[in-house]
Amino acid sequence: MAVKRPLSPHLQVYRPQLTSTLSILHRITGLLLSLGGTLLVAWVLILAQGPDHHEHLQAWAGGGIVKWLVCAGFYVFVFSLVYHLLNGIRHLVWDAGYGLDIPNAYRSGWVVVVLSVVITALLALRAMIGGAA
Amino acid sequence: MSLQTPLGRVRGLGSAREGVAHWWAQRVSAVLLLPLSIWFLSWVLPVLGQPYSDARVFVAQPLNAFLLLTFMLALIYHALLGVQVVIEDYLHTRWLEVSLQVAIKLIAFLAALATAFALIRIVLGA
Ligand code: HEM
Numbered sequence: 688m689a690v691k692r693p694l695s696p697h698l699q700v701y702r703p704q705l706t707s708t709l710s711i712l713h714r715i716t717g718l719l720l721s722l723g724g725t726l727l728v729a730w731v732l733i734l735a736q737g738p739d740h741h742e743h744l745q746a747w748a749g750g751g752i753v754k755w756l757v758c759a760g761f762y763v764f765v766f767s768l769v770y771h772l773l774n775g776i777r778h779l780v781w782d783a784g785y786g787l788d789i790p791n792a793y794r795s796g797w798v799v800v801v802l803s804v805v806i807t808a809l810l811a812l813r814a815m816i817g818g819a820a
Numbered sequence: 821m822s823l824q825t826p827l828g829r830v831r832g833l834g835s836a837r838e839g840v841a842h843w844w845a846q847r848v849s850a851v852l853l854l855p856l857s858i859w860f861l862s863w864v865l866p867v868l869g870q871p872y873s874d875a876r877v878f879v880a881q882p883l884n885a886f887l888l889l890t891f892m893l894a895l896i897y898h899a900l901l902g903v904q905v906v907i908e909d910y911l912h913t914r915w916l917e918v919s920l921q922v923a924i925k926l927i928a929f930l931a932a933l934a935t936a937f938a939l940i941r942i943v944l945g946a
Binding site for chain 1: 847850851853854857858860861865866868869871872873875876879888892895896899902903906927931934935937938939941942
């Protein structure tokens with residue numbers, strides 16, 4: 688049935704904007720966190736399983752390229768959680784009916800960007816000082 | 821017999837009145853995850869890289885185990901609702917869409933069950 692009705696915007700004709708970029712980033716970080724969640728389940732299972740399995744895991748993740756990848760993945764997860772959390776608050780405020788005008792959407796967007804970077808950096812700093820990654 | 825077109829009839833019906841529940845569940849689980857995620861970032865993150873005995877002692881504390889279980893269950897529920905929408909949005913091959921929708925529900929169910937059993941085992945010290 689051919690109906691004349693408005694279609695969703697064609698994303699490819701839009702210049703990337705802060706608002707649209709943060710919107711897709713909320714989705715991407717949500718997916719990454721879901722993936723990270725399954726790894727957390729695995730961690731809890733190994734913890735319940737016993738020290739042998741845990742040692743295997745730490746030995747496997749303890750050196751070379753794997754160690755580097757695990758470390759990178761860890762910080763992607765941390766940034767994702769910080770960003771998704773802060774932007775999630777932004778979503779909930781919108782859902783309550785506030786801050787939906789364009790100037791405020793940009794203002795809150797920049798606040799989320801700056802806070803995400805700062806908080807992730809602080810958490811990384813704490814990990815380095817504490818020696819745990 | 822109605823002279824309305826099928827499309828006009830559907831439009832008149834408005835919302836199917838399903839989906840508001842999904843929307844609400846996504847927000848409620850988000851509100852629950854908000855303080856729990858702050859707790860996770862503050863206290864659990866450093867434990868992830870710790871040696872076995874330290875990590876296990878941390879998780880075995882009843883309050884930590886309770887908060888971790890609540891966090892994980894809220895995470896699994898919220899993630900299930902969220903990923904479901906992403907699949908609805910992007911996957912238009914019917915068999916693939918349906919298979920994935922079923923698969924994520926099974927994964928979420930197993931993940932929740934496994935987490936609960938593992939944490940109970942750790943707390944009881946088995
Ligand atoms: C902790 C692990 C978390 C995971 C795995 C997760 C995962 C997801 C996923 C997959 C989506 C769907 C994204 C989309 O439809 O574009 C989503 C949406 C959402 N999340 Fe999370 N999330 C987490 C934490 C949080 C937290 C802490 C908040 C805090 C406020 C939050 C607030 C939201 C909101 C409001 C939405 C709906 C956004 C929309 O309708 O576009 N999430 N989440």
